[in-house]
Amino acid sequence: MTGETKSDRELDCLGLYCPEPVFRTRQEIDKLAVGQVLEVIADDPAAEEDIKHLVKRLGHQLLELQKEKDGIHFLIKKMK
Amino acid sequence: MPEKKKLALIVHSGTLDRLFCAFTLGSTATAMDMETHLYFTFWGLNMLVKGAMEKAGLPATYKHMEEQMKDKLKEMKYPTPYEMLKRMKASGLLKIYACSPTMEMFGVKKEDLIPEVDTIAGAAAFLDLASDADITLLV
Numbered sequence: 510m511t512g513e514t515k516s517d518r519e520l521d522c523l524g525l526y527c528p529e530p531v532f533r534t535r536q537e538i539d540k541l542a543v544g545q546v547l548e549v550i551a552d553d554p555a556a557e558e559d560i561k562h563l564v565k566r567l568g569h570q571l572l573e574l575q576k577e578k579d580g581i582h583f584l585i586k587k588m589k
Numbered sequence: 590m591p592e593k594k595k596l597a598l599i600v601h602s603g604t605l606d607r608l609f610c611a612f613t614l615g616s617t618a619t620a621m622d623m624e625t626h627l628y629f630t631f632w633g634l635n636m637l638v639k640g641a642m643e644k645a646g647l648p649a650t651y652k653h654m655e656e657q658m659k660d661k662l663k664e665m666k667y668p669t670p671y672e673m674l675k676r677m678k679a680s681g682l683l684k685i686y687a688c689s690p691t692m693e694m695f696g697v698k699k700e701d702l703i704p705e706v707d708t709i710a711g712a713a714a715f716l717d718l719a720s721d722a723d724i725t726l727l728v
Contacts, residue, residue, distance in 0.1 A: 526665055528617045532676065535620035559617075566621045 514572055514584050516548035517541060523552050523580055530556045531563050534585070538569065541587040546572065552580035560585075593682075594623040597722035599715070603632030605645040605658070605670070611728040612673040618724075619680040626722070628715045630688035633728075635695060637687055637702045642671045671703075678705045686710040 520537045522530040530551040537547050549560065557574070560583050564571045573584040596618040600611045611627065618625045629637050636642050647655040668676070677683040684707045692698070692709065699709065708714070719725045 524666065526667065528613050528620065529666075529668070532616050532620045563621055 514546060516584060517545040518547050520547060520549045522549060522556065525551070526553045527555045527559060529553075531559050534560060534563060534583075535567070538567065538585065538587055543587050543589060545587055547583075547585045547587070549583040549585065550580045551583070557581055594621075594724075595626065595718070595722040596623050596724045596726075597626045597715070597719040598628070598725070599727040600627055600629045600633035600636070601631050601727055603634075603636045603641075603645060604648045605655075606647055606651070607728050608636060608642070608645055608670040612670050612677070614726070614728075615677050615683065616673050619677045619682040623682065623723075625677060625683045626686065626715075626718050627683065628686040628688065628710070630691050634688050634691040634697065636670075637685070637706055638697055639701060639703055642674070642703075643669070645670060674703075674705060684708070686714060 518537055518541060520533060522533060525533070530549065530553055534547070534549050537549070541547055551560065553559075561571060561574070564585055569588045570586040571583060572586050573582070575582045596614070598611055598615065600608070602608070615625045615627060636645060646652065647658065674683075678685075685705055687702060687706050687709045689709050689711050
């Protein structure tokens with residue numbers, strides 16, 4: 510868990526490469542209710558840029574992005 | 590509600606490297622909520638024949654790397670092209686067009702095609718949708 514924000518769902522994308530983290534993140538976002546938060550962890554070097562663009566394009570909010578030893582943790586809030 | 594962005598892609602090639610290129614873009618487009626239109630022609634059309642996509646390999650120049658590449662993709666837990674296509678279809682954002690003169694040229698019948706194909710179409714259909722697309726590519 511990163512920071513203070515609690516997530517409602519978690520998605521492990523460790524060891525997966527483009528387009529998998531993006532595709533699976535989208536599938537998980539679809540399972541959230543508006544206002545809920547998804548935590549994604551990924552270690553594909555492309556994931557930092559890709560997930561930022563995905564979240565922006567879909568109109569959701571990236572609450573946090575933290576680089577930790579095991580990978581990048583994203584907290585994504587579903588906005589609509 | 591603004592209209593969705595549209596990707597229109599001609600899939601001309603029937604080799605694994607290019608199928609991955611087309612389907613990686615297509616998968617990502619559907620994930621990003623873009624309408625994705627894939628028009629399969631020539632060697633690409635042949636990949637829509639039932640069972641063909643599973644047998645796709647590398648072109649002659651890179652044939653020696655095929656097994657190594659397939660092993661590595663398995664190790665990376667990468668989906669197969671047909672798995673990617675079915676996932677895109679499940680998003681409801683993918684339309685697949687099969688090129689009619691190519692079908693005649695290779696003796697491919699409608700019933701030979703995978704069930705995910707939406708329409709048999711020609712150049713006018715592609716140009717019409719491409720003229721409204723935000724991104725148009727040939728792979």
